[in-house]
Amino acid sequence: MLLDAEQTGSAAGLHPNWKADDHLIAVLARNAHEHPDEVALRERDQGIWQEYTWADYLDVVLAFAAGLEAEGVSPGDIMMVIGDNRPNLYFAMLGAIVLRAIPSPAYPDTPPGEIADQLAREDIELAMGEDQEQVDKLLLAREKHPALRLIVYDDPRGLTTSPPPGTAAFEDIAAAGRERLEKEPTLRDALLARPNVHDVAILLHSSGTTATPKGVPLKHGHLLAGVRNAAAAGYFRQGEVHMAYLPTAWVGDFAFSVVAGLELRFIVNIPESQETALHDLREIAPTLYFSSPRAWSSMLTRVQVGIAESTPFKRWLYQVFMPFAVELERARLKGQKPGVMARLRRGLGEFLIYRPIRDQLGLSRVERPYTAGEAIGEDVFLFFRALGLDLRQFYGQTETCALAVAQSREDISLTSVGRPFPGIEVKIDDKGEILIRADNVFDGYFRDEAATAEALRDGWLHTGDAGQFEEDGALVVLGRVSEIVHTADGRRYIPTYIENRLKFSQFIKDACVIGAARPFISAIVCIDFEAVGQWAQENGISYTSYADLSQKPRVYDLIQGVAQDVNGKMPEGLHVARFVNLHKEFDPDDGEVTRTRKLRRELIDERYADIITAIYDGRDEVDYEAHITYETGQTGVIARRLAIRTTEGGG
Structure with a gap:
């Protein structure tokens, strides 16, 4: 199955200035040829840094590609990739790209149900998982999507004694590929000649705050244009020391750790685990962060x-x-x-x-x-x-390969995000929406012509973000156009604008602002457990749990002070008049936020309807029953009494 490469016209016609042989694998091959012994990637494994040169990098990628092809992988096939940052996951993605197949990363904490949904939406028959945990989730997802015929894994621990049917180790696939390369002298050059600048290099996904995440196919040309534009602006430099710790499903990781890493010969460092990342960061001492x-x-x-x-x-x-x-x-x-x-x-x-x-x-550094x-x-x-x-x-957005506008050393501001990179055009339309035109803007969503027609019009990407230019030409991003709402008396506001300012406080991890068609604005607040816990310790406040700490009167005083400070910077009528400290954090596993921690407002409005009703009824507290699901699958109910506070001058 091939992606619809011609959703908005022929591939070559969309980007006539792209050169067919200018693609990620060609860049990797150039690095391996010109700088074979230079370190390209390092991984900390059991406390020891393992190094891969550019020659090693290319050899592993081609070996895996040759092994995958022997397993029946063809151009246009989509390969799910799930796990934390690991060299073999990056090698696997590039190995698939060699074959003109398409890696489709998922966040490592994605549950089996969501994995199965993605497998079905994208007709996926092949997956690459980091370890036994991810393989177990893929096996559960396979029960709903039996077309998943092959699961490749990196870490063999727990899987070598009796591998589940339909699974294979990365090293075994690569070993079979190496054997093919030795027996077929022309195969190496043939593999290097396969990709094309117009091929889709990776299939990423929108956040899915209001619906199923949309697939965002990014081609080699898009990604390279984005990195080269950023480098021309001084955003990247050749030979950066970089730490790859961001989720592989996020566009920023692929743009930084893979594309910029290849194009500008970064030394990409991978921490031992997410838990050791901060410790490893000190040892890595990156130049780019x-x-x-x-x-x-x-x-x-x-x-x-x-x-x-x-x-x-x-x-x-x-x-x-x-x-x-x-x-x-x-x-x-x-x-x-x-x-x-x-x-x-x-x-x-x-x-x-x-x-x-x-x-x-x-x-x-x-x-x-x-x-x-x-x-x-x-x-x-x-x-x-x-x-x-x-x-x-x-x-930037996933649709722009993450890279579009940035502050330079000369135009630092607390309010703006800077100016466009060279090669990128930005304008604001009559509705106040930010529009972008550039070679790094994608060509359309995966199997979604309606969404593509809405986003791409007359050569411009309609970002969905509201913005404005300052007098000096710097761009200010105000929030999502779709989230512009009005209070009952017609006052216009963007919830995310107020929420972000509440979250500027170290004591607030999340906030959901409510007020559409309401007489005043209110907020559901999730405290930051670490910061508020430290504050409580310093102020002699004892507590037993997140829920207990969130309801302490002095914690309410603390959060009220934050809200009132934000109110002082907002126009009259757009103040947070009342708020409640929630007994828990918003959780992606509960569906309240996406994996990138963007609010799913409709679900929050529905789940916490009783709390919202109490806020607007003028009550000082509300009894709320929280439905929970334990790891065993059993469910239960925990009753909580939550206080509701009115801010001073919050009307």
Whole structure:
């Protein structure tokens, strides 16, 4: 089965400037030919760093491709890939690409039911799983989708004694491929000649906040154009040291760890596990580092917790130098230059505080730190810039290969996301929607002509995001156009705009703002357990669980203060008038948020209808029955009494 490569016209006609032999495998082969002994990829395995040169990289990819072809894989076949970052998962994706087959990554925490849905939607017969856990999920999914004929696994632990039918080890497939390559002298060159710049290189997916995730096919030409545009803007440099820890199903990982890694010969480092990533980060000391606003905020919380638990002298040093640096950075963003004494104090702080903290975090060598995905809190943004990191924001979507707009060193702002990269056009239409035209904009959704026609019109991608340009030409992203709603008295607002500002606080992990057709705006808040727990410890507040902590009166005071601070920055009538602290976090396994933690509003409105009704009835508390499912499959009900708080001046 081949993807519809001509959803909007012939492949070559869409991009006449692309060259047929300019594709990811050709770039990999060039690196292996010109820099065979240069380290391309490193993985920490049982504490020891295992290295792959560019020659190794290509050899494994071609061996796996040859083995896959012997298993009957053909052009257009789709291969699910599921697991954490592992060299063999990357090799497997590129091996499939050699055969003009298409990797389709899934998030590692995707449950069997959702896996089965993706297998069926995409007619998938082949999957690559990281380990026994993923293989077990794929086997359960196969019961609903028996067309899944082959499951390849990387880590053989638990699978070697009696492998389940229809499974095979990555190493066995690659070994069979190597044997083919030895017996067929012309096969290696034939494999390298297979791909084409117009082939789909990977099938990624939208977040699926309101419906089934849409498939987003990205071709070699799209991906290479995106990386080259970003490199032309100084966003990437050749030879970056990069850590691959982002989910393989997210466009950013493929764009950074694979495409930019190949095109610019990065040294890509893979941590031993997600649990050791922060420890490994310090040992890797990357020069390029991307993280979401949520992750940057968690890192700040970790610093604050560490300082709170350190010696009195270190706490004193932190209080002397860190607030000073933050205010200095705030002044710099306003165009003010520091005086001589300020520069001297900044230099002393670099030696005593800033550099040691950067080193402790593993960011001592980072020259290009970035954040994207949602708005970042002012306190978080200023903290890391004050720490001496040139933290910058960027904007992109899966449909643009993640790369479209970014801040340069000269146009740092707390509100905008910067200017378009070279080769990218951006405009705002009459409805306030951001439109993008470029070679890295995809050509249409997978098997969804209606969605394609809606997104791609007259050569422009309609992003679905509302935005505006500042006077200096920088782009401001306001939120999703589809989420623009009105209160009962007709006041227009975007919930995500308010939610992001609530989440700027380290004490709030998630928030769902409610107010469409309502007399006022309210919010369901999920506290950040780590940050609020540390605050509670410092303030002598005992608690037994997340639910218990969330309902403490002083925690309500804390969250009320955050809400009132946000209210002070919002127009009259768009204040959060009432809120409730939920007894639990929003959970992707419960369907309340996507795997990328975007809210599924309709489900939240339905599930917490009793709480929402109590908020608007003016009640001070509500009894809520939470239905839960245990790991055994048994279900139960837990009754919770939740307080509801009114903010001062929140009308």
